[in-house]
Amino acid sequence: MRVRDVLEHKGGGVVTVRPDATCRDLLALLAQHNIGAVVVSPDGITVAGIVSERDVVRRLNDRGAEVLDAPVEQIATLQVKTCHPEDSLDELRETMTMRRFRHIPVVSQNRLVGIVSIGDVVKSTISQLEDEKQHLIDYLQG
Secondary structure (H helix, E strand, O other): OEHHHHHHHHOOOOOEEOOOOEHHHHHHHHHHHOOOEEEEOOOOOOOOEEEEHHHHHHHHHHHOHHHHHOEHHHOOEOOOOOEOOOOEHHHHHHHHHHHOOOEEEEEEOOEEEEEEEHHHHHHHHHHHHHHHHHHHHHHHHO
């Protein structure tokens, strides 16, 4: 199974936030879309970073409430691990697990085309295992 298979099922829509948006703006986006992370992008096409609820909470703890009016780029992870639609889902799952990433943007030809969460990967893996189980049952009952 490939990353593209996950995107075909969930869609390629990605919520982005501009680097100069405030953390308050970020929080509004997260709440509006009921998501845990957004890609930081100046144009909705390129990946300049990624920022999550956890980033906000940790910076609030470190810096206090003034972080809410600071630009997102001050709290975002700017060195972002991305993947490609043709990447193996098994390899992506391993990367996400080992490096403790919950979200990885999907890039093709230097353009943001989607985002995959660990939940998407787990859901896809469970679905694949259920399909294999059913094939084995059908074969044995054959």
